[in-house]
Amino acid sequence: MNNGTVENTPTFIFQIVQEKFLPGETVKAVLHAYQRIGVETSNRILALVATQDSYAVFSFALACDKPRTFSDLVVDNIFPIDKGFRMESEVRNTISVLGFSLSSSQSARKSTFYPSHPDDADEYTSFKLLVDDIFDYKVRTADTYPQAIVPPPFDDDESGTGGGTTTDESGFFGSEKEFSWLARYRREDDLLAIDRCIADGSKPLLKGESKFQYELKKHEHEYIINKTYRIYCATWNVNGQQCNATNLRPWLAASEDPPDIYAIAFQELDLSPxxxxxxxxxPDRSVIHNIMKSLHEGAQYEELCSVRLVGMMLTIVVKRSIRPNITRCEKQSVGTGALNLMGNKGGVGVSLTLNEDSLCFVNSHLAAHVSEVQRRNEDFNEINRRLLFSTQDISNHDHIFWIGDLNYRLNMTSDEITDYRVMLKFDQLNIERAAHRVFENYYEGEITFQPTYKYDPGTDNWDSSEKHRQPAWCDRILWRGDKIKQIVYRNVMKIQLSDHKPVYATFLADIKTKDEQKYKRVHEKILKRVDKYENDNQPQITVEKTDLDFEEIKFNEEYFRDFTVANNCHLPVEFSFKEKTETDMRICEDWISIDPCYGTLITGRSLSIRVKIHIKSETVWRVIKKQGNHIGKIPLDILVLHVKNGRDIFITVMGEYKPSCFGLPVETLCCLDKPIVDMQWSELTEIQMKSTTEPFKITMPREIFLLIDYLYRVGMQEINLFQLERSFKVNDNINEIRDWLDSCGAAEEFPGTPHTAAEALLMLLESSGNPLIHPLDLNVLNPDYPFELCLRAIHKLSTPRKNVFLYLTMFLHEFIEQNRNANIEVIAKLFGMILIRSSHDIHGLQRKNFIKRFLSRGIFNFARNEFKYS
Amino acid sequence: MSSGPYNYNYIFKYIIIGDMGVGKSCLLHQFTEKKFMANCPHTIGVEFGTRIIEVADKKIKLQIWDTAGQERFRAVTRSYYRGAAGALMVYDITRRSTYNHLSSWLTDTRNLTNPNTVIFLIGNKSDLESTREVTYEEAKQFADENGLMFAEASAMNGQNVEEAFLETARKIYQNIQEGRLDLNASESGVQHRPSQPGRTSLTSDTPNNKDQCSC
Incomplete structure (x- = not known):
């Protein structure tokens, strides 16, 4: 707990941030913030770092939630405090900061951050003040002002070294030399994604599309150029008058050159309740019709879109030739009238994408009356809060034009009208903006025209009504964005229809535009890089060995081999053993097991995988089939170790299954003329093939005879022989019995007990590929089937099978007769399961009853006859 | 930013098959890295490489699976054939045995891929003329008889490597154009990605949303 509190202290974070830097590079302030990446958020620590003559803001990504050492911080972005540096706040109300953006000449696009603790204004405010002070200081000492239009960083270098610096170094601060110390911290433009966070799996590796987008953005400066567009903004409060017959040309066709985009705003088109x-x-089509007639004649125009809310209407008109360059257009409206709902006041907006930049036009009609300053400020905030487009709000646009009847008045009485320049000092909007209470980060051009309100309609005379409203500049045009230059800002006295005069302003805006040829080149280049990147960033795993040699494998023994897999690549690796085929979902043979069979390894880690072989009664015949007639070791199985998004590695399980009586058909066992241990698989398969045609050397397998004989001699009074619950504790002895049987060790003493002998007998019977009663006439399982016919069915079995069956049932009959504890039901059920293993779904009860018929009656006469036959 | 210019239009899956040591991995390496990989270890498994190429102005991403040639892996590698649009079947012109085994590789390919899978026969190591055991003519005849595309190539000096991969892609593309490949079937080995042009006109592309302009 103590530790945690220490680590969370600002001093602690300060310390570990400082450790990222060299002596002489001092951390002045840190700020916890986060960024939105799609729907996710990603924590950042921002640090203001100073050297002797320059400053920069670093943005660190965090390897973990609570960084403990400097290595948990990864430089994500650097904003040198140069002439293009901006730190702009999104202040929605006076209390909390919703977000802020950082940009500088060296970063092509601004990055938006959000304070992690928006309610704790201190951390943010002190950081921001310090940054602002430094910027102001740098500007002052450089003895010049930042230009309104900053040339974008543009790097024509084919090699694409990235992070290009501005080419313009006309005596202003921010020279390349000043910031050379930053190079150490810039991320290598390396194709390998060597990143601590990626290696430990806390950050995903960018792949395909997203990597491509990332690279494309990173190289934006290589193909993005600025293209200047002429933008014409106009606003007019028509005071409910019909303006579809008014000549609007003095208002809309006043520019020398034809504009590329018009944003035309009306208020009070309709005042009716x-x-x-x-x-x-x-939208009022008749008004739009009049607009379209009144545009500049130097170009062909079309209406892009119109949005209306009660009296407010915003119409965007574009030059026909640039229409294809607009790839997105959305409209939205917000009422802030009564109950913050009614549309008599509020705003309408259009958001559009022109080439690579986003533009937003807002037409608003804010609360009226001299005293309602506060309300107007609130309306502004309300519109900002509620006017949302599909992916962004107003403030996220690259260029914003805010026009309309903002209704700000003059804090003076009308008697004092003297000089407009003097009057402007009393303009409420100017006062509120200077106090940072509204339109933060917006610009307005100098007002050189007389107030636009309030006139007697049809004249240029100030309001002569009883109210005798004092003049004011109600109708305004503001903008936000660094690449906008205003050309003119005027009112139109000639248009006298309303008590407001129309206002217009023209702008030149630098819009980011793809240079198609350069883009194509960069696109090609990046495509190749991403290709290479994908090949180079395949997760790799190294395995200690691809052959697992199990050497000799015996029935019912457990063997294992371990091997190591290691992740020596720079990415986390997910591995798993792959299913054999789409239809065979096993990852290995049934008698093999793999542990673990899947897992994740982060960089530098390794793991031991254990492969086990245990060949049991149920699977031994498959191993025998696989071994075939091969002498010596063979590939018993090939395991496919699959690396996600990477290659597959084949692991070969090698070994030789040693012959044993377990798993061999009784016919084969009856043809052997020497101990199985001395036999090769080649001989055994040969015998097996002949065993269907050649006479048997013995009437029944020695192995079965020896086991039953032993039980007959020693085990007839044994308690709990032949139980349904099979005890596996006796396995060890069983392997001794296996060796005894396989070496024909009849001369030696039997190495087990009645219990192990019974288990060995069961295993021997169940390990053969086919059950003892095979082939099976299903009729015999019918309880009403005449017993005579059942006997006939037994008679039809191969001689070894028939003999084993008769010998076994006679023994069991005898055992049940002699042993007080023997339960015929249990024994019949147990042997029913083992002797009749039909692939047909035969009810266990039927199998039990079939065996029971043999066990319950003596079949000596039949057996005697049968033995005579063979 | 306009979205999705990473618009390769198709993904083609290739497999490279053939006896051990004929140079399958080296061909892949030469194609993706334009380098010869000397002392290339035997592939014990299946490796994977990609490259985006251009055919008829379409961007095509090749996903190439390079398989182990060892006989013992034969059964396992068969499971990788499925869904291959192209198969590069490789033999070594300096080892006749690798050529003799082609019919078995071809049988596998025919059995395990779809009828339109393009099979390109590559006689690798064409730089080792002095130890040649298989003539161009007999291999060409084998290819013709079995309807295979054919070239002798060298993973060492790069001769014909690019061509073999690209010719295969052109042939697959031609099959698509002529409607012989069902792009919806996963066995076709081809994935079609509708292109996402960087710039679309609003009129054709914008859904008719109430918040969007109805222009």
Whole structure:
């Protein structure tokens, strides 16, 4: 607990951040923040770092939630405090900071951050103040001001070294030399994704599409150029008057050059209560028709889109030739009238993508009356909060134009009208903006025209009504974005229809645009790089060996081999053993087991995998089949070790299964003329093939005879022989019995007990590929089937089978007769399961009853006759 | 930012098969890295490489599976044939045995892939002319008789390597154009990705959403 508290202290974080840097590079402040990456958020620690003559803000990604050492911090981005540096806040109200963005000349795009503790304003505020002070200081000492339009970083270097610096170094601070110390911290433009966070699995490796996007963005400076577009913004409060017959040309065709984009805003198109209550949202076509007639004649235009809310309407008109460059267009509206709902006040907006930049146009009509300053500020915040487009809010746009009847008045009485320049000092909007209470980070051009409100309609005379409203600049055009330059900002006195005069402003905006030829080149280049990257970033696993040699394998013994898999690559690796085929879902043969059969290894880790072989009664015949007539070791199985997104490695399980009586058909056992231990598989398979045609050397397998004989001699009074619950504790002895049987050790003493002998007998009977009663006439299982016919069915079995069956049932009959504890039901059930293993779904009860028929009656006469036959 | 310019239009799956030591991995390496891999160890498993190529102005991503040639792995590698659009069947012109085994490789390929899988026969190690055991003519005849594409190539000097991979892709693409491949069937070995042009016109592309302009 103590540890935790220490680690969470700001001093501790300060210390570990400082450890990232060299002496002489001092951390001045840190700030906890996060970034939104898609729907995810990713924590960052921002650090303001100073050297002797330059400053930079570092953004660190965290390897874990609570960094403990400096190595848990990974440089994610660097913002040198140069002439293009900006730290801009998104302040929605005076209390909390919703987000802020960082950019500098060296980063092509600004990055948005959100303070991790928005309610604790201190950490953020002190960080921001310090950064602002430093920037101001640098600007002052450089004795010049940042230009409104900053040339974007553009690097024409084919090698694409990335992180290009501005080419413009006209005596301003931010020279390459000043920031050379940053190079140490810039991430290598390496194709291998060597990253601690990736290696330990805490961060995913970018693949395919996302890697491509990442690279494309990283190389943006190689193909993005700025293209200047002319933008014409216009606003007019028509005071409910019909303006579809008014000549709008003085207002809309006033520029010298034809604009590329028009944003035309109206307020109070319709003041009727009906329009208000119904929240009229259908654009007024007659007005739009009039607009289209009144545009600049130097180009062909088309309406891109119109959005209306009651009296407010915003129409975006674009030059026909640039229409294909607009790839996205959305509209939205927000009412802030009564109950913050009614559409008599509020805003309408259009968001669009032009080439590579996003643009937002907002037309708002804010609360009226001199005293309602606070309310107007709130309306502004409300519109910002609620005017949301599918993926972004207003502030996320690269360029924002905010126009409309903002309704800010003058804090003076009308008697004082003297000089407009003097009056502007009393302009509420100017006062509120200076106090950072509204339109933070927006610009407005200098006002050189007389107030736009309030006139007697049809004249240029100030309001002569009883209210005698004082003049004000209600109608305004503001913008946000560094690449916008205003050309003119005027009102139009000539248009006298309303009590407001229309206002317009023209701009030049630098829009990020793909240079198609350069883009194609970069695209090709990146495609190749991503290709290479994908090949180089295949997860790799190294295995200690691909052959697992089990040497000699005997029936019912356990063997294992271990091998190591290691991850020596720079990525985490997920591995698993692959299923054999789409239909055979096993990862290995039934008598092999693998542990673990899947897992994850982070970089540098290794793991031991154990492969076990245990050949039991149920599977031995398959091993025998596999061994075939091969002498010596063979590949018993091939395991496929699969690395996710990577290659497959084949692991060969080698070994030689040694012949044993277990698993061999009784016919084969009856043809042997020497101990099995002395036999090769080649001989055994030969015998096996002949055993169907040649006469048997013995009437029944010696192995079965020896076991039953032993039981007959020693075990007839044994308790709990032949139980359904098979004890596996006796296995060890059974392997001794196996060796005794296989070496024909009849001369030696039997190495087991009645119990192990009984188990060995059961295993011997159940280990052969086919059950003893094979082939099986299913009729015999019918309880009403005449016993005579059952006997006939037994008679039809091969001689060894028949003999084993008769000998066994006679022994069991005798055993049940003699042994008080013997339970015929149990014994019949046990042998029913073993002797009749039909692939047909035969009810256990039927099998039991079949055997029971033999056990319950003496079949000596039949048996005697049968033995005579053979 | 407009989205999705990483628009390769197709993914073709290839397999490389043939006897051990004929140079399958080296051919793949030469194709993806443009380098000869000397002392290349035997592939014990299945390796994997990708490269994006261009055929008829379409970007095609080749996913190439390089299989182990050892006889003992034969049964296992068979499970990798499925869904291959192209099979590069490789023999070594300096070892006749590798050529003699072609019919067995071909049988596997025919049995385990779809009828439209393009099979390209590569006689590798064409740089080792002095120890040649298989003539160009007999291999060409074998290829013709079995309807295979054919070239002699050298993973060492790169001769014909690029061509073999690209010719195969062209042939697959031609099959697609002529409607012989069912792109919806997973066995075709081809995945089609509808292209996502970087710039689309609003009129054709924008869903008719109430928040979006109805222009």
């Amino acid at each position: 009906k329009a208000i209550t119904l929240s009229e949202s259908r």
